[in-house]
Amino acid sequence: MVVLSNPGLDQISLLGSPKVIACSPCVPVIDLSKPDAAASVVEACEEFGFLKVTDHGIPVELMQRLEAEAVKFFSLSTVEKERSGPPDPFGYGNRKIGANGDVGWLEYLLFAVASKPLSYTFMDFLREPAACSFSSALKEYLAAVRTLASKVLELMAEGLDIEPRDVISGLVMDENSDGIFRLNHYPPCPVLRGYNYGLTGFGEHTDPQVISVLRSNNSTGLQISLKDGSWVSVPPDEESFFINVGDSLQVLTNGRFRSVKHRVVASGWESRVSMIYFFGPPLAEKIAPLPQLMGEGEHSLYKEFTWDEYKKAAYKSRLADNRLGLFEKREVTDDQRL
Numbered sequence: 039m040v041v042l043s044n045p046g047l048d049q050i051s052l053l054g055s056p057k058v059i060a061c062s063p064c065v066p067v068i069d070l071s072k073p074d075a076a077a078s079v080v081e082a083c084e085e086f087g088f089l090k091v092t093d094h095g096i097p098v099e100l101m102q103r104l105e106a107e108a109v110k111f112f113s114l115s116t117v118e119k120e121r122s123g124p125p126d127p128f129g130y131g132n133r134k135i136g137a138n139g140d141v142g143w144l145e146y147l148l149f150a151v152a153s154k155p156l157s158y159t160f161m162d163f164l165r166e167p168a169a170c171s172f173s174s175a176l177k178e179y180l181a182a183v184r185t186l187a188s189k190v191l192e193l194m195a196e197g198l199d200i201e202p203r204d205v206i207s208g209l210v211m212d213e214n215s216d217g218i219f220r221l222n223h224y225p226p227c228p229v230l231r232g233y234n235y236g237l238t239g240f241g242e243h244t245d246p247q248v249i250s251v252l253r254s255n256n257s258t259g260l261q262i263s264l265k266d267g268s269w270v271s272v273p274p275d276e277e278s279f280f281i282n283v284g285d286s287l288q289v290l291t292n293g294r295f296r297s298v299k300h301r302v303v304a305s306g307w308e309s310r311v312s313m314i315y316f317f318g319p320p321l322a323e324k325i326a327p328l329p330q331l332m333g334e335g336e337h338s339l340y341k342e343f344t345w346d347e348y349k350k351a352a353y354k355s356r357l358a359d360n361r362l363g364l365f366e367k368r369e370v371t372d373d374q375r376l
């Protein structure tokens with residue numbers, strides 16, 4: 039049993055790092071300029087629910103510009119940062135994740151993103167004239183990542199051989215779509231150094247949306263869970279993007295794509311900065327398997343629900359809960375029949 043003498047860490051769980059295997063070839067890497075990209079994207083979504091994309095056309099300077107603005111914000115005093123908090127659900131947050139008791143070794147900014155015109159939750163710190171460079175980097179970044187997400191979602195439709203090609207992208211590019219953008223900062227944790235343990239940065243969970251597009255600095259920490267339940271570390275790559283299949287896409291594909299369980303484990307040494315754009319559909323959108331994907335006689339594995347209903351249920355849950363479980367149709371066995 040390891041006891042760390044730091045009052046701030048009391049409720050944050052320690053994870054034994056030796057159980058995790060570093061496994062770079064495990065993470066599928068897809069070069070978007072290659073002719074077989076569509077098929078490879080589908081294969082990765084089925085097997086991992088996770089992929090890394092390269093040759094995406096977004097300049098690394100844009101990612102670094104926003105990262106530098108985030109670092110500038112997170113370097114402000116706690117009092118200044120807390121002027122933009124608490125996250126209810128949008129704003130600045132520290133340690134507490136969501137409203138149901140989850141905690142992690144991080145601080146973050148959460149923005150709601152609207153499509154038309156492209157805009158995001160306005161926070162106190164953005165009023166300062168010095169925040170002008172933050173706003174312009176954020177707006178440019180969001181616009182670029184929207185184009186990338188649209189491309190990846192169209193490749194999915196192509197790989198699945200369904201028409202129209204914008205059947206999935208259209209849901210999250212709609213003017214009423216429900217986007218969220220998150221900037222996470224996992225500070226170094228000196229008391230951990232020397233222990234063979236990691237600290238929970240962001241506990242295990244799946245993302246509720248359709249897809250999430252993540253970029254981080256060159257720090258380790260992100261881990262994904264494979265089909266067999268083992269955890270693997272994702273080698274960092276500050277020039278690429280990582281795509282997570284979310285719960286809604288698992289349902290849209292009737293379970294063919296896998297909503298990936300992932301987490302962040304803080305090592306103690308590095309400062310991790312990640313930026314994630316979560317693509318959700320309009321609140322009133324029905325989340326159900328796409329008819330184009332249903333084979334003859336195939337039934338939906340899920341009860342019918344709207345994104346609004348799913349989101350409300352998700353926000354009442356703890357991070358590690360199996361949120362989709364509530365919406366799965368259970369097999370009715372002979373003994374349960376009347």
Ligand SMILES: C=C1C[C@]23C[C@@]1(O)CC[C@H]2[C@@]12CC[C@H](O)[C@@](C)(C(=O)O1)[C@H]2[C@@H]3C(=O)O
Pocket residue numbers: 127135136137138140148218220243244245246316352353354355356357
């Ligand atoms: C504990 C929670 C945090 C979260 C809302 C929830 O109740 C369950 C889902 C969590 C999650 C995970 C993906 C995204 O980071 C997020 C913004 C989202 O949409 O769902 C977070 C929520 C949050 O941090 O508020």
Ligand SMILES: O=C(O)CCC(=O)C(=O)O
Pocket residue numbers: 220222240245252254260300301302312314
């Ligand atoms: O910070 C990261 O790298 C991942 C965080 C995450 O999974 C999330 O914010 O939903």
Ligand SMILES: [Fe+2]
Pocket residue numbers: 243244245300
């Ligand atoms: Fe996540």
